[in-house]
Structure formats: structure tokens, C-alpha cells
Amino acid sequence: MDLPAAPLFADIAQGPAGGRAHWVQTSDGVRIRAGHWRPDGAAKGTVLLFPGRTEYIEKYGLAAAEFADRGFATLTVDWRGQGLADRTLPDRRLGHVDDFSDFQKDVQALTRLAEQLELPKPLFLVGHSMGGAIGLRALMQGLKVGACCFTGPMWGIQIPPLLRPLASFLSGVAPFLRLDKLLLPTTALEQYVQITPFEGNTLTTDPDMYRMMHAQLAAQPDLALGGPTIQWLRVSLQDCAWLARQPSPALPCITFVGSGEQIVNTGAIHDRMGRWPGGKLDLIEGARHEVMMETPEIRAHVFSSMCRLFEQYRG
Template sequence: MRLDPAPLFTDIAPGPEGGQAHWAETSDGKRIRLGHWPCAGARGTVLLFPGRTEYIEKYGLCAADFARRGLATMAIDWRGQGLSDRLLPDTRIGHVDVFSDYQKDVAAMLRAARSLNLPRPYFLLAHSMGGCIGLRAVMEGLPVQAVAFTGPMWGIYVVPHLRAVAWSLAQFMPRVGQGHRLPPGTKIEAYPAIAPFDDNLLTTDPQMYDMMRDQLAAHPELSLGGPSFVWLREALAETKHLAGRSAPNIPCVTYLGSNERIVATDRVHKRMAQWKGGRLEIVPGGEHEVLLETPELRKPIFDGLEKLYLGNITG
């Protein structure tokens, strides 16, 4: 597989030494960016699936945590975000034509991991939208030995009295040629750039929130605002479809902030209650970004991930 050097903004990515990024091409011709951080004597590699709007550099701290625990990390910029190919003329809007297109990104990531000879076995850590993409990938045979999800988007939280409206608009607007537009209530700007820290939906740690803001200020090309109506339509359809499928037979832990306000928590509870060998951990006081919470909340999560991954090395 051809992999060309790509930028990795080390000025904003506090990851382990030796981090690299590469351009890869998907089967449908999209250029995506992949980043990886090595670890001396690594006992495996964490395949990290970020959420919507996110970018590789945001997870440098997580890669450092994993490196201290003997694990390498590989992360991805999904199509339509980060430095990967943007899909609309207005590059500030998140978009995907069909949700299954993200699986082409997953396939390219896996080919790259093998081409780079990243340490095996592989493990999955998937956040938010990445949790939706990751769930399908695991259901379809992603070769990992254990999986973890944080704030997984197995449903999108919409206030009850607006759910029918959201579904109707997501179906109607693309049919009348307006699928590229933003749904009501969403913004063209990246959330951390415009939302004050007080009562934000992402983290209770002011330093982490400042890090997100500083990253986007230093490299605005990483910014992404709200999703298109087409993305919303596809996300609603994908989460509905996955909800009807049985959980895969693989060790799993899911972490969910007790103050989660972005994804539909009822879908998370239902899925994990039915996951044989799976466990749901509620992070007390945590918001959506539990991996970027206070040190007191982060440490037990990474301790738990270490136990999950290293405890499931087979072969």
C-alpha cells in the first residue's frame, strides 16, 4: 500500500516521541490522513476511531497514556474532517454521502497498519461517531482482540418533542436539493471555538478545554462545524440499523459520562445490557469527552483500558 508523508502538527499534539502521519487512499479514491505513535517494546496497537469534527492531534495525550502502558496507537482523520478530503464546497460543514463510506476509511487504516508493520495484536478504542463506525466494523469482522467505546454514538440525543421533526427534515431536505445545508440549531463554527467553558458539553477540565481551543486556533484548517442534513439522515439510519443487530462476541468495555448530553444514553445502556461479556462503566460527573476529562477521571479509564487490552492478548 502506498503511504506518503503527511503533516503531523506536533506543536499541538502532546504525544510520544516518533509520531508520524501518512496520506492513504481509500478504495473510492478519497485521500485520508493517518497518524501513529510508536512505543518501545509495544505489546499491541490501539486503533483509535475519533468522533465527528475531531482530528488526529487531539489524541496525542491518549497515545502518551497508552505508550506508558506498553501500547502503540494509530488514529485516523475520517473523510470530511481533519486534513482528510473534505466533501462539500463549504469545508466547514461535516458531510458523508453514505455512512458505510466510513468503512472504506477503516479498510484503508487497516491496510496501512499492516503495511507499517505496527505491533500486533490490534485493539479498538472508538469515541462518539467513531463508536458507530467501530461497532459496524467489529460486527463485520475487524481483526481486533478487544474493544472499548467512549460516549458511543449508537443514537443521537434529540429532545423528545423534536425527534419527529429532526427525522422528517433529515429525509426531506436532501430530496429538495438542500442536503448540504446545516440543520437548525447547529453552527458553522467548531464547538470549542465558540462555546464558553461553563456548562460546555465536552469536559469538566478547563485545561483540556483550553487545549482543544488552542489546537483549533493554531491550526484552523482542522476546524469543522455542524453536520449536513445528508450526514444527519445517514447517521440516523445507521444507528437505527445497528440497534437491530446482535452484539458481536468480543470483550468490550464502554465508558459513559454521567452527564452525557450529546449521544442517546438509552441506546448505550440497552446495547451494553445485551453484550455478552461486555461491561458499561459510568464515569461520575463526566461529560461527553471522558478521555479528555480531569486527571482523577482519566486515570481509572486508562487503567481499565490497559487491563482490557493486555488481558486479552491471545495467539
């Protein structure tokens, strides 16, 4: 099938050879970008890799290489409002979504693409941060995969105690005062890694991986995304609350969380995994938010654990 080709910056992605990207139209007319890589030889299945907020396809080229080395294809996405997908607001630096459930339209478009591309089955899910929230809702609403893994999933947001009253106030009044498309206070219009030195960053303890993130954005500045809008915070908190009320999917699952996690609410993760029959919580000592972009030892543990699980449930 002839699908519209989209740019894939292979030089900064460092993914397996032969990677490709496509433009995909969602049911509500938003153009998103999807990228995929295949392993050499016969594949054991395809990983649907759901990125976090501010992320983009190329950031997961090295992850796709890890999966390819273990025999799996990878399909990932620029969610609406980030990467090269359609941005919602005139200022493309603002991270915004009208309703968090809109991301499910992106999921539906992505899974249709997997069928059109005849990517190897079965499908498996890996959701990181915001992608963990999108992925969990997708599973609850019927996304068919053999098993799932999450890394630092956004099933709750870490809000400092002193800022919680402000966040609650802004979330409540923003729509009425027409503040919902303004930048969330305490955040910046520049992407985090562009303005934050490695020392003290909340993403990774590995300096090489942090330099890679910075270099990618320096090479392709259109991929950058700054802080979220007040509306993004409001609808994401609503989604986290909805997720918390739902039972866990009947699927094999491993969730990885760094002991140095400072971005998502780890209490919500412990609660979810405590009521996920057959689910496993893997607390990684010394890691921060991006466990797939941590030290080589941590990365090897995470990707090997994921793929062992997927191999067990190939159907």
C-alpha cells in the same frame, strides 16, 4: 515501505516522541490522513483509535501518550470530511458524508496501513462518539481485534424532544427538496469549542483540556469543522437504527459513559451493553462526553481500565 508523509502537528498534539502521519487513499479515491505513535521498547499491541465527528489526529496525542506509557502503540485517523482529509463539500466547514457506510472504506484503508507499517500486534479498538458507531459496524463486519472499548459511543443521537419532529421531517424530505447538503438547523458553521465558553460546555469538566482543544484549533484552523448537514443526520440515524438491530460482537468490551452525557443517546448504550455477553458498562460519575479528556483522575481510570482489558486479551 515508502508511504506518503502527511503533516503531523507535534507541537499541539503533545504525543509521544517520534509520531508520524501518512496520506492514505481509500478504495473510492478519497485521501485521508492517518497518524501513529509507538511506545519506548517492545509494544504490547496497537490501539486503533477511532475519533468522533469534528475530531482530528492531534486531538488524541495525549491519549496516545497514555497508551504509550502503558506499553501500547496508537494508530488514529482523520475520517473523510474532517481534519486534513479530503472534505466533501466546497464549504469545508460543513460536516457531511454521502452514506455512513462510506466510513468503512476509511477503516479498510487504515487497517491496510497498519499492516504496511508493521505496527505491533495484536490490534485493539477504541471508538469515541461517531467513531463508536463506525467501530461497532466494523466489528460486526469482520474487523479483527483482540478486545474493544468505547467512550460515549454514538449508537443513538440525543435529540431534544421539541426538535425530534423537525429532525424526522428534515430527514425525510431533504433529499427530495435538495436540502441534504445544508447545515442542520440549531448548529453553527464554527466548531463547537471555538464558540462555546467552558462554563456549561457538554464535552468536559476539565478546564485545561478544554483550553487545549481551543488552542489546537487556534494554531491550526484548517482542522476545524462546524455543524453537520441534514444528510449527515439522516444517514447517521439510519446507521444507528441498523446497528440496533444487530447482535453484539463476540468480543471483550468496556463502554465508558459520563453521568453528564448530553450528546449521544444513553438509552441506546444501555440497551447495547445489556445484550453484550461479557461486556461491561462503566458509568463515570461527574464526567461529560469526552471521558478521555476529563479530569486527571477520570483519565487515569479510563486508560488504566482499557489497558488492563487489552493486556488480558493479547492472545
